[in-house]
Amino acid sequence: MKKGCRYGTHRVLSPAGTLPQPAQRLDNTMEVYDNEVLIDVSTLNVDSASYTQIKQACGKDAEKMKQMILSIVEERGKLQNPVTGSGGMLIGTVKKIGENFPKNKLKVGDKIATLVSLSLTPLKIKAIKKLVPESDQVDVEAEAILFESGLFATLPDDIPEKLALAALDVAGAPAQVDRLVTEGDIVCIIGGGGKSGILCCYQAMQNSGPSGKVIVVEFSKENAKRIADLNLATDIIVADATNVMDVYNKVMEVTGGRGCDVTVNNVNVPSTEMTSILITKGQGHVYFFSMATSFTKAALGAEGVGKDINLIVGNGYAKGHANLTLNIIRESKEIRELFEKLYV
């Protein structure tokens, strides 16, 4: 077996010297290097931004969408949407393990979900078996490679595969909330009604306890009602998160002028950085999980209003994140039912 690099740089065809994610083209020959795992892929969970773009470009035509996905993989050796830059994840069965892949982590036949992005995963699709434009889960006959540094979760027996996949897709967010929020904290979740928002709310309620507060800022009335019905927040504010002063005034009212210890931003629209910064108290934390975050708006914004707060870039990975997220699905019957209804 050929010796591979921990980060998969041996698969980069162009441009040389980069890592697999920024690379234009990967080698998707399905012959494993000594530190790789070969996966028999059953389903691709395409990133929602990417899937939406593909859907729009193809006018919601399933056949055209299949063609587009096939041609992206043909061209790049991975399913990285050239417009959005994003990927997604996959589920499949372990087919072969390189002799130098870390021992005792996997065995042939294990069902796994990869938690690294498809934007860096060597992939070869033989056929697309099922594609419904409304669902971003695409059933395929395909093979993929997991690098030594690649993250994965072994799929549990007690949760249906597709439900697990939907939850694992946003596993980073609740795991980071678990680290940041301690008892008695005032927490604000902006965009609390979406998939990752709901998981964050649940974890924040657990960690902040009876003496804490979990405030949800949500744009849609429907989502707000859902949070209220599920009892996932102590206070709910229906507002447009880009309207800084409106949200600021409402949060100050709820917190008696104190502001929040931890603010989690899950909103996928631009220009909500300032709102997140203003509602957070000095020495507090703002955790940006939204991919719509602008680095400069956050950095200059905090300086502009003289706020000494910790601005954190959402890392999709935190140790133990998959287990924590699957446990939420196990613990909360309501969230499980909701996710089954909405995302599977």
Added chain:
Amino acid sequence: MKKGNKYGIHRVIEPLGVLPQPANKIDNNMDEIYDNEILIDVQTLNIDSASFTQIEEQAGGDKEKIAQIMLDIVAKQGKHRNPVTGSGGMLLGTVEKIGDALKGKTDLKVGDKIATLVSLSLTPLRIDKIKEIRPDIDQVDINGKAILFESGIYAKIPKDMPETLALSALDVAGAPAQTAKLVKPGDTVLIIGAGGKSGMLCCYEAKKRAGVTGTVIGLCHSEKSTKRLQELNLCDYVFAADATQPVPILEKLEEITKGQLCDVTINNVNITDTEMISILATKDNGIVYFFSMATSFTKAALGAEGVGKDVNMIVGNGYTKGHAEITLQILRESEVLRKVFTELYA
């Protein structure tokens, strides 16, 4: 006196509902101030370097034209926010008037010389006359007035160093102050872009905090800055490399740190595509501090996930409590740095 809002929203003319920074036009009438504002008699504008470079290019290096462009920006917006780069800068001036609501609350008094540490991109400004332009150091002397909001941060100019020297260091005060907070004794610290203005200050502060049991590694780009940093003797290791090419740097760092990698990585480099090396250089549970404005949020977020690194990535906040004091103190403590700063930036 009229009552003002802490963040200066009362000065926003359009669009309504936004803060002064994103606003297109703010009220720069200085005849009357609000009760929580401070009126400053401005002496020097220190234009943000990206902004000044753009203006200089647009003017073809002609000083008259530079002056005209600056006057137009302020006439249109009521502040000096470059319409192309979006950035501002800072200013030096003397306190002329203090709003009633701030009396007794602020440590400033009329006649104090201060530098504002909030961006010019949100500071109400009126320019009466442009007196002198110094293109080498992006400074412009003017007659004019400016407003500091209640939430605005500032530093009193110390008496023991030249004003221009203090101003050049305060411009990047955030980085060394955050370094002081993040680095603990015994830490291994990597500074990317170590040879630049904020990089050198960070190296000094990192070594001070990491102590004799710690290791500070400075990564530079040009030969000139590498040599300069080596001569300053602030770091344990200094080497030159292209920060956009992560693999060779990673190999070198693994050798230096015996495979342990870094506890804290500070990125000061103003070019794109250096997120990956910052992430790869840092050990699990370590901290990556992005001070560079060229950082891409998505490249950082997806990059860490892509390589399975559990690192804390922090957006460089230009402000942290005590940042001006920490930064000025470096110039007092380090004679060699003071000399280099005087030569290069003052």
